[in-house]
Amino acid sequence: MSPHRRQVVTSPQTRLAHARRRHRTSWRPPALDPADARRALAVYKAQRVRAVSAVAALLVLMVGLPLLLRAYPGLDDVRLLGIPVSWLALLAPYPAMVALSWWQLRRAEKAEETAEPDP
Amino acid sequence: MIVFAVVPVVLVTLLIGLRGVAAMRTTSDFLIASRRVSPLLNSAAVSGEYLSAASFLGVAGLVVKDGIGALWYPVGFTAGYVAMLALVAAPMRRSGAVTVPDFAEARLASTSLRRLAAVVVLVIGGLYLVPQFRTAGLVLSAVGGSPYWVGVVIAAFAAAMTLALGGMRAATYVQAFQFVFKLVLFIIPAIWLLIAVGPQVRHEAVHPVEFTHFARDTPVAFELEVTLELDEPTSVRTADGSMSVLPPGEFAVPQGTTIVFADGAPVPGVRGGSPPGAEGWQRPLLDLRDAGYPLLGTLAVLVATMLGTMGLPHVLMRFHTSPNGRAARRTAALTVALLSVFYLFPGIYGTLAKVLVPQLYLSGATDTAVVALPSQVDAGPWGPVFTGLLTAGAFAAFLATSLGLLLVVAGAISHDLLPGGLARLRFTVIGAAAVVVLLALPSARIDAGVLVTWGFTVAASTFCPLLVLGIWWSRLTVAGAFAGVSAGLLASAGAIAATLFAPPVDGWLSILIAQPAPWSVPLAFATMVVVSLFGRPPAWSGAAMLRLHLGERHAPSAHRGRDLGHSSWSARRSSAVRRITRRLDR
Numbered sequence: 001m002s003p004h005r006r007q008v009v010t011s012p013q014t015r016l017a018h019a020r021r022r023h024r025t026s027w028r029p030p031a032l033d034p035a036d037a038r039r040a041l042a043v044y045k046a047q048r049v050r051a052v053s054a055v056a057a058l059l060v061l062m063v064g065l066p067l068l069l070r071a072y073p074g075l076d077d078v079r080l081l082g083i084p085v086s087w088l089a090l091l092a093p094y095p096a097m098v099a100l101s102w103w104q105l106r107r108a109e110k111a112e113e114t115a116e117p118d119p
Numbered sequence: 120m121i122v123f124a125v126v127p128v129v130l131v132t133l134l135i136g137l138r139g140v141a142a143m144r145t146t147s148d149f150l151i152a153s154r155r156v157s158p159l160l161n162s163a164a165v166s167g168e169y170l171s172a173a174s175f176l177g178v179a180g181l182v183v184k185d186g187i188g189a190l191w192y193p194v195g196f197t198a199g200y201v202a203m204l205a206l207v208a209a210p211m212r213r214s215g216a217v218t219v220p221d222f223a224e225a226r227l228a229s230t231s232l233r234r235l236a237a238v239v240v241l242v243i244g245g246l247y248l249v250p251q252f253r254t255a256g257l258v259l260s261a262v263g264g265s266p267y268w269v270g271v272v273i274a275a276f277a278a279a280m281t282l283a284l285g286g287m288r289a290a291t292y293v294q295a296f297q298f299v300f301k302l303v304l305f306i307i308p309a310i311w312l313l314i315a316v317g318p319q320v321r322h323e324a325v326h327p328v329e330f331t332h333f334a335r336d337t338p339v340a341f342e343l344e345v346t347l348e349l350d351e352p353t354s355v356r357t358a359d360g361s362m363s364v365l366p367p368g369e370f371a372v373p374q375g376t377t378i379v380f381a382d383g384a385p386v387p388g389v390r391g392g393s394p395p396g397a398e399g400w401q402r403p404l405l406d407l408r409d410a411g412y413p414l415l416g417t418l419a420v421l422v423a424t425m426l427g428t429m430g431l432p433h434v435l436m437r438f439h440t441s442p443n444g445r446a447a448r449r450t451a452a453l454t455v456a457l458l459s460v461f462y463l464f465p466g467i468y469g470t471l472a473k474v475l476v477p478q479l480y481l482s483g484a485t486d487t488a489v490v491a492l493p494s495q496v497d498a499g500p501w502g503p504v505f506t507g508l509l510t511a512g513a514f515a516a517f518l519a520t521s522l523g524l525l526l527v528v529a530g531a532i533s534h535d536l537l538p539g540g541l542a543r544l545r546f547t548v549i550g551a552a553a554v555v556v557l558l559a560l561p562s563a564r565i566d567a568g569v570l571v572t573w574g575f576t577v578a579a580s581t582f583c584p585l586l587v588l589g590i591w592w593s594r595l596t597v598a599g600a601f602a603g604v605s606a607g608l609l610a611s612a613g614a615i616a617a618t619l620f621a622p623p624v625d626g627w628l629s630i631l632i633a634q635p636a637p638w639s640v641p642l643a644f645a646t647m648v649v650v651s652l653f654g655r656p657p658a659w660s661g662a663a664m665l666r667l668h669l670g671e672r673h674a675p676s677a678h679r680g681r682d683l684g685h686s687s688w689s690a691r692r693s694s695a696v697r698r699i700t701r702r703l704d705r
Contacts, residue, residue: 010144032662032669034695040665041702047668048591054205062198062425066191066417069403076401083325086403090190090466094197094459101201105452108209109445112670 039115046111054104061096065089124507125259128300128514129277135296136281136289149286149544150217150530156291156440162453164291165437167298169196169428169454170461171247171520172254172486173571175301175513178462180485182469183395183477188405188417189469193462195421197455199428204451207429209444210590210667217439218527219432219582220535226589226663229597235604237535239581240432242608244528245558246574247433248521252559254486255517257342261487262510271559274514278521279552282529283545287440290522297515302461304512308493308505309467315496316471324470329396330477331386338379341372341482343564347387354381380478387481395477407630415637416630420572423636427575430582433523436530443671468492483566489513525551572634573615580607580639584647593664593703595647596654603647610639661700 032040068089069075075086143149156164174193181189216222220236223229252271259270281289313321336356346369353365356379370387372378380386386394393399399406399413407416428434441447472479472488475495479485490513493505529547533539581604588595588603614635624632631638 030666031659032666032696034699036669037662037665037696037699040669041699043670044665044668044703051205051591055202058198058201058205062194062421063418066404066414066421070414073402076403079325082322084401087187087190087325087401087466090187090194090403091463093194094462097197097201098456098459101204101452101455104201104205105448108205108448112445115670 043112043115046115047108050104050107050111054100054107057100058097061093061100065093124262124511125273125514128511128518129273131296132277132281132293132515132518135292136285138289138292140285140289143286143288143541146534146541146544147217148288149541150526150534151436151439152287152291154440154442156442158441158446158449158453160291160295161437161441161446161450162457163295163298165294165434165450165454166457166461167294167296167301167519168290168437168523169434169458169520170298170301170516171571172251172258172513172516174461174465175305175516176254176258176486176489177571178465179468179472180479180488182466183472183485183488184480185405186395186400187403187466187469188413190403190466191405191417191420192424193458193465195424196428197458197462198421198425200451200455200458202425203429203434203438204448204455207435207586207590208438208451209448211435211586212438212441212447213444213667213669213671217436218530218535219430219435219586220531222435222589223585223600226667227595227597227600228657228663229601232597232601232604233535235601236582236585237531239577239604239608240527240531240535242612243430243432243574243578244524244531245555246570246577247431248524248528248555249559249562250565250570251517251521251524252555253562253565255514256559257563258487258490258510258513261342261484262490262506267563268560271556274517274521275552275556275559278518278525279549282522282525282548286544287436287526290526291437291440293522294519297519298457300515301512301519304508304515305461305464308509309464311501311505312471312492312496313467315501316475320471320474323474327396327401327470327473329398329400330394330473330480333380333382333384333386333478335382336379337478338377339478339481340377340484342375342484343482344372344374345389345482346371347389347481349385349387351385353384353387355379355384356381386478389481389483395473395480400473407634410626410629412627412630415627416634419630419634419637422640423572423576423579423634426579426583426636426640428578430578430586431575432531432578432582433520433527435582435586436527437523445671525555528555573611576614576634576636576639577608577611579636580611580643583640584643588644588647588651590664590667592648592651593661593700594651594656595660596651596656598654599647599649599651602650603643606646607639607643610642611635614639658697661703662696665700665703 069086076084078085080088147153178189178193211222214222214225216225219240220233223236224233252274255274256267256270259265260267281293349365349367349370351367354362355365356362393409402413404413405417405420406413407419410416438447438450441450468489472492476488476491479488479491490506490509494502496502525548528551529544533544533547584603584607585600614632617632
C-alpha cells in the first residue's frame, strides 16, 4: 500500500448517522441572542431602505424604457452609425444594470460594515 | 462534422467533471459543493448554467419570428439578477439552507410547506429540462442528420454521468468552463459573420423590408406538418426536380418533406403569424401573439423573466454554494456583468438571420437560425467550420443547464421529499435523467421557448413571493405561504392549460393567458399577505427573519465574553429577543 493512500477517519458512529435516514421532528429556527438581535434589527432596517431604492431604480428602467420607445416612434428613423436608435436602446439597459448592481453591492456591503464595525 | 463539434464538448464535460470528483461524505458535499465556491467561479458557473438553449439559439430565432422586440427577453433575464442581488442573495444564503424547500422550512418550520415547495421544484424542473433535451435532439438532427433520439440520449447521458460522479463540485467546474466556451463560441462567429456578409447584407439588416418574395431558389425542410396559406399561384420544385405550380388556397405540407420555392415566387403565409419584416417587426416592442398591445406584451415578458429568475430553483441552489452571504451577493453582481457581455450579441444573429434565412419561419424552425447562418455566408471551408463551432456552443448550453436542473430535481426528490443518503442521491440523478428522456422523446413538436417561459412564470408566481416575503416580512405565516404558493401554482398552471386546450381568444386577454405573470404574481403576493394577516405568526418568527440579515463579520455573541448560553443569564431568554423584534413593526 502506498504511503499516500487516503484513509477514512470518520467515526463508525458518524458513518452510521450519515447512512441512516434522517428523522424529521418538529423543528424551529435556533434562537437569536439578544445582542445579535439588536444588531440584526439595525442591519435589517438599513438593508431594507437600500434594497427598496435599488428595486425602484430597476423598475424605473424596466418600465420607463418601453414607455419611452412607445411614446417616441420617431426614434426608429433616427440612425446612429446606420443603426436605428430605438434598436440601440435595447442594448442600453445592460451598462445601466451593471452600474446599478455595482452601486447596490457597494451600499449593501457598507451598510453591513457600519452596523457591524470590526471588533 | 457533427462528431467533431459534439464529441469534444461531451468529453471535456466528463473530464472536467472527473476533476471535480473529491471525497464526498454528506448530501451537502453533493448538492452544494461543501459551500466552498468563490464569487468569480460561482458567477461564471451561474452564467454558464443560465445561458441555455433559449439564450444561445432561442433569442435570435425569436427575433426572426417576432421582431426586434424579442430582445427584451434577455434584458429581463439579466434584470432578474439585479433584483436577486438587492432582495434575495445574501439573506437566503445566510439561512443555511441547501435547497429552496430547505429555506422554506428554515424560515417557517413547516414540513408540509417543504413538501409543497419540492413539488413546485419538480414542476419547474420538468418544464425547463424537457426543452433542453428536446433541443439537443433537434439541433443534432438538423445539423448532423442523426435521428432525434440520439441527441436526447447523448445529452442525458453526459449530464447524468457527470453529476452522479461529481455532484455539484463537478457541475460548478463544468458550468464555469462552459460559460467561457459559450462566450467565445458566440462572439467570434458573430464578428466573423458581420465581416463576411459584406456591405449589402449589412445594409439590408438595418433597413428591414417585408419578406414577400423568394430572392433565389430556396429549399425549406418541413420537419413537422405545417399548413401554408397561398394568396397567388406559387411555383415550387419537388424532390425529383420537376417544377409545379401550387394553386391559391390552403396547402398542408406533410411532415418530413422538403419543398424548393422557385426564385421570385411569392412567400406563402403561415396561420397565426406574420412574415419577418412585416409591419411592426422593426419596432423595439414585443407584440405577443400579434394581439396589438405591444406595451402590455413587453411588460408581461419583463415581469415573467425578471421575477422568474429570482425564483428559479437551480439558480438559487448555485447561490448556496457560496461560503457566506457576502460572497453570494458578489456572485449576483458579477453575474449581471457576465450576462451583459453575452447578451450584446443575439441581436446580431437575429438581424442577419432575418436577411439571410427568413424562410425558416415557414417551417417553424427559427430555433436553428444561428447554426444555419454560417453556411449561407460562406460556401467554402469556413461555413461548416463555424457551423460546427456554433453547434458545439449550443450543445454546451444544453449540457450546462441540464446539469443544474438535474441536480435540483434530484435534490427535491432525495433531499426534500424522501430524505436519504448520498448513494440514493446519485441514483436519483440517473433515474431522473431517464424519466426526462422518456418525457422528451414525444415532445419534439413543442416549442422550447414556450416551455421555458412557462418555467419562468411558475417560478415567478411561487418562489419569488415566498422568498421576498420570507426574507423581508416577519409576519408571514405557514398558512399564508402555503396558500400563496398554491394560488400562484394553480394560476400559472391553469393559464398554461388554457393556452393549450381552451379556444383561442383575441386582444389583451390573449396576452394575459399566454403570459399570466402580470396577474398571477400579484395574486400570489396578495394571497400570502392576506392569509398571513388573518393568522398569527409564531413568537419566534421575528427572530427567524432577523437571523437571515445578520452578517458573518462577527462570530455569534455567545462565543465572546460571557457564556450567554448559561441558563442563569437572564438576557438569553426568548422574551428578551421578542422585546427587540417587536420594534420591527415600528
